[in-house]
Amino acid sequence: MMKSAEEYRESLRALKPRIYLGGSLIESVADEPRFEPGINATGITYDFALVDDLKSTMTTSGLDGKPTNRFLAINRSRADLQDKLEAVRLTCKVAGCAQRYLTHDAFNALFEATWLINETYGGENHARLLDYIQYAQTNDLSIGIAMTDGKGDRSKRPSEQDQPDSYVHVIERRSDGIVISGVKAIITGGPYMHELLVMPCRRMDKHEKDFAVACAVPIDAAGITIVSRPAGRPGNPAAKFSAKFAQAVAVAHFDNVFVPYDRVFIDGETEEAHLMTTNYATHHRHSCIGARAGFGDLLIGAGAMMAQANGLDYLKVPHLREKMVELIKITEGFYACGIASSTMGVHDAAGNFRPDQIYANIGKLLLANQIYDMHRLAHDVSGGLVVALPGPEEDHNPVTSAILSDVLRGHPDVPYEHRANVSRFIEDLTASETGGWYSVISLHGGGSPEAMKLEILRNYDIEARSDLVQALFDRGALEMGKGIKVDRQPGRCCAKGCQGDGLVSGKDT
Ligand SMILES: Cc1cc2nc3c(=O)[nH]c(=O)nc-3n(C[C@H](O)[C@H](O)[C@H](O)COP(=O)(O)OP(=O)(O)OC[C@H]3O[C@@H](n4cnc5c(N)ncnc54)[C@H](O)[C@@H]3O)c2cc1C
Incomplete structure (x- = not known):
């Protein structure tokens, strides 16, 4: 059954994960103010799926034919891919990063890989995955993607690391399941997920079978320790966006974690594991395009408002007009790659519909670099006030507030308070800790630019x-x-x- 955001938050109370934040163990994730923006942002994916007007985008048929969240579904057609892209943009233009599309990307990547494993070697991997997807759909789960390993010394392979736990790997195979250890370094939304999906982040050689492991674990499975950062800038009144919506990123250390076989999807099948990794990259880069287009929507809107608050009509001032067009061109340019990637997608061997690799990678490569241009354009249009405006505490200072609101007004019809809000909003998205977060997630999220270039060369004829x-x-x-x-x-x-x-x-x- 599909949950509301409030039901999702409540469902977290049933879990007892071991999570450290700011040096302390967290008692209750659902009540932790420093995770509040993350729970809000993830909650958007729940609430939007219940809005009648958004249902055709935000929901689809699950494996059992019942409605399910788009971000837990398997793609069957071009339309599914296009709707997923739209759903990502829709949720991210409200939440910044809504996290749950990562689950979609992982399910769809595992779908073909497990199917091929069973075609080649027999077994139940695909059936186990289908059972797990059904479980996730039935319970409307949030699932963190634990793919990026710690990696250790980048010049060495996983099996060559001095610290074997640099990569998650199987340390024991029992009759009823496997035991894994190692570290996953960057997990969006980690603390407030129901489960983690563990997957390899790179090609494993044939002798690295223990590292080619994909499995699902409850967030509170014995042996998992999560060390997280806060989600955004909670409690900061200047953080006009990220005090409400943002994502935490977390490290997860797996120390002898037992995983029963019904939650093990890949175990040692190195070729299929590699296919899964590249398929995930394609699905995820397609999603990243939608996510950053949502971010572009916010910047375009805020840039226009700031110019107006400054007293300038961006349609009439030639260089402002040009910069606004540039912002639109960048956003819609990489989004067009997402549309092209959906349209040119193909059915994979298992019947799942996969985005076109060239356009997914080019779109992600464009946004990875152009995020910095987006920030620059927003700064250029807005002026230096975005980092110079006195803090919100001055808004209530009886000595300064009246003067500031008078002398710092721009357009005579735009109240100072509005100008200050827009200015802080742009600062938050582009020039704060949160702004830096958006730069780095755009650059590295879904793989560093070099990975995209390799994929483009590998697939381009x-x-x-x-x-x-x-x-x-x-x-x-x-x-x-x-x-x-x-x-x-x-x-x-x-x-x-x-x-x-x-x-x-x-x-x-
Ligand atoms: C905000 C944020 C959220 C994220 N969320 C998730 C998530 O939910 N789940 C998840 O699994 N991952 C997540 N990621 C991780 C993301 O996929 C990685 O950051 C990305 O794949 C790059 O890996 P890395 O950070 O280890 O950097 P590195 O791989 O260390 O890359 C750094 C640089 O070194 C280069 N490099 C690395 N290795 C080599 C080599 N052997 N030879 C030559 N050059 C090399 C790279 O090209 C790059 O230029 C997230 C990242 C960010 C920033």
């Missing part, structure tokens, strides 16, 4: 483009009517390609 040019040469189309000439590059002398002198053709070179 450059050879087909070379063939196109070669075909033009072969037809004499570029000879300006002077006849056909034999004009081939080494390695492209025939359809098969030569193999001599170290020159080889083919995609794998």
Whole structure:
């Protein structure tokens, strides 16, 4: 049954996770003010799914045919992908980061991988996953994605680390389940999730079977310690957005955590685990596009309001008009990649619908770099007040408040209080600790830019483009009517390609 945000918050009380925040053990996650913005932001995904007008975007059919949250569903069509993208934008333009689409991305990535495992080796992995997805849908769960390992020394492989717990791995296989240990370094919303989905974050070699593990654990499973940061800037009256909506990120240390087999989806199947990792990256980068488009909506709106509060009509002042268009171009530019990625998506072997990899990666790469341009444009349009405005305590200072509200007014029809609110809102989103958070999540969330470049090169058919040019040469189309000439590059002398002198053709070179 689908929960409301309040029911979601209440459901957290049944759990007893071991969570440290600011050096202390947390008694009750649901009542912890420093997690409040995170519970609010995640709660948006619950409440929006109950709003009649939003149901077609925010819900779909679950495995049992009953309505379920879009973020817990398996994609079956282009329309599903497009709706998911919309749902991410819809929730993130209110919540900043709504977390739960990560679960969608993980379920969809595991769907094909577990199906292939069972096609290749037999077994029950896919059936176990389906049972788990059904359990998540029935109970409308929030599930943290524990993928990014601590990684240790980046120049070494998981199996070569001095500290074996740098990566989560299987340390024992029993008749009824596995035991895992290790660290997952960055988990959005970790403390206020019901469960964690553990998945490998990179390709594992054949001898690294113990590291190729995907499984689900309750957040309060014995042996899990979570060390978290607060969600946003709770309790800070200057934090006009992130005192209400934000996400905590947390480290989770797994110390001899037992996982029964019915929650183990991948255990040692290195090839399929790698497929899962790349599929997750594609689904998640597609989601990141929707999330940051929501952030763009907030900046565009706030930028326009700030210009007006400053007394300027951004439609009439040429350079402000140009900057607003730039902000729109950036936001809708990478969002268009999300739409293209949905439209050009394909059914995978298991029947799940997957976003097009090229457009998902290009869209994420665009936003990873352009988030900094978005901040710059918002700063440019707004002015220095976004970091210079006296703090909210001055709003109630009997000595200064009346003067400040008089002399710091811009447009005569816009009250100072409004200008101050918009200014603090922009500061919060772009120039505060929260602003930095949005930069770094845009850059690294879903993988660092280099990972996207590799995926683009891996999937883009450059050879087909070379063939196109070669075909033009072969037809004499570029000879300006002077006849056909034999004009081939080494390695492209025939359809098969030569193999001599170290020159080889083919995609794998
Ligand atoms: C706010 C936020 C929320 C996140 N939420 C989640 C979440 O919910 N779940 C989750 O699993 N992850 C999450 N992530 C993690 C995210 O996926 C990672 O940050 C990302 O994959 C990069 O990994 P890293 O941070 O370990 O950086 P690194 O991998 O250390 O990368 C740092 C730099 O080193 C380079 N580099 C790294 N290794 C090598 C190498 N061997 N050779 C050459 N260059 C290398 C990278 O290209 C990059 O330039 C989140 C991240 C952020 C910032």
